[in-house]
Amino acid sequence: MNFHPPKKIINFILCAFLLLGCRANASTSAPQPATPTKQSLSYFNTTVSLTFDDGDADNYLIRETLKANNLRATFYVISGKLGQDGFLTEAQVKDLYADGNEIGGHTLNHTKLVNLSVEELRKEICQDRLNLLSYGFKATSFAYPYGYHDAQVRQVVQDCGYNSARTVADGPESLPPAAPFALKAMPFIVQDTTFSKMMRYVRDVEAGGGGWAIFIFHHVCAGCDQYAVEYETFVKFAEWLGQQQTNNGLTIKTVDEALGGELQPGVAP
Numbered sequence: 001m002n003f004h005p006p007k008k009i010i011n012f013i014l015c016a017f018l019l020l021g022c023r024a025n026a027s028t029s030a031p032q033p034a035t036p037t038k039q040s041l042s043y044f045n046t047t048v049s050l051t052f053d054d055g056d057a058d059n060y061l062i063r064e065t066l067k068a069n070n071l072r073a074t075f076y077v078i079s080g081k082l083g084q085d086g087f088l089t090e091a092q093v094k095d096l097y098a099d100g101n102e103i104g105g106h107t108l109n110h111t112k113l114v115n116l117s118v119e120e121l122r123k124e125i126c127q128d129r130l131n132l133l134s135y136g137f138k139a140t141s142f143a144y145p146y147g148y149h150d151a152q153v154r155q156v157v158q159d160c161g162y163n164s165a166r167t168v169a170d171g172p173e174s175l176p177p178a179a180p181f182a183l184k185a186m187p188f189i190v191q192d193t194t195f196s197k198m199m200r201y202v203r204d205v206e207a208g209g210g211g212w213a214i215f216i217f218h219h220v221c222a223g224c225d226q227y228a229v230e231y232e233t234f235v236k237f238a239e240w241l242g243q244q245q246t247n248n249g250l251t252i253k254t255v256d257e258a259l260g261g262e263l264q265p266g267v268a269p
C-alpha cells in the first residue's frame with residue numbers, strides 16, 4: 001500500500017530542515033495573490049439610483065432580486081395604465097412600495113409633454129400624481145416621458161407638487177443637483193448593455209470625482225424590446241451593487257432618498 005503524505009506535511013518537513021531558507025523564501029516569493037485593482041476600488045463619493053420607467057409588468061420579476069441585495073429602486077409608473085395588459089397592477093406596485101421602493105410619476109398616459117396646453121399638462125401630471133397619492137405612495141419624483149420637457153413643462157411638474165423630474169441623458173448628475181427638475185441620467189440600459197458596461201458606468205463616476213449615477217431601465221426580459229435588460233444581467237448587476245454597498249462605500253438610494261425633501265400636498269389639475 002502506497003503512502004502519500006499530504007503536501008503540507010512534506011513542506012513542513014522540508015521547512016524544518018531549511019528553516020532559514022524557507023523564511024527567506026516566504027518573504028521573497030511571489031507576492032500574495034494581489035487583489036485586482038478593480039476589486040479594491042471604493043465608491044465613497046458615488047450614489048446610484050436604479051430607476052424603471054413605464055411600470056412594465058416584467059419589472060415585478062426583479063422584486064426579490066432587489067430585496068435579496070438590499071437595494072431599493074424608483075419605479076416611474078403610468079397611473080392610467082396600471083393593470084392594463086403588459087403593465088404592473090395596482091397590487092404589484094403596492095408590493096414594490098411596501099418593500100421600500102419608490103413609486104414616482106410618469107404621467108397618466110405616457111404623453112409627450114411638449115406642445116400641450118397648460119390644462120392638458122396639468123391633467124397628465126397633476127392628476128397622475130393625485131392617483132399615486134390616493135394609493136398611499138409618497139409621490140415626490142417624476143420622469144418625463146421620452147425625456148421631452150421645456151420651461152413650461154418643468155414649471156407644471158413643480159406646480160403639481162413634485163420635488164424632482166428626471167430626463168434621459170447627460171449624466172452623471174451631481175448631489176445636490178443644480179436643476180432638480182432636469183435630473184441628468186446615465187445612458188439608457190438597452191438590450192446590448194452588458195454587465196461590464198453597467199459596472200463601468202459606476203466606476204467612471206467615482207473615477208471622475210464622484211456624483212449621482214441615475215440608471216434608466218425599462219423592460220426586464222430577453223429580447224422582448226430594445227429597451228430591455230435580461231433578467232440574469234440585472235441579477236448580476238444587483239449582486240455587484242449590493243456587494244459594493246456592503247463593502248466598498250457605494251450608496252444606493254431611490255431618487256427621493258437621494259434628494260430628500262418633504263412630500264407636497266396633492267394639487268388638483
Ligand SMILES: [Zn+2]
Nearest residue numbers: 053054145146
Ligand atoms: Zn416612459
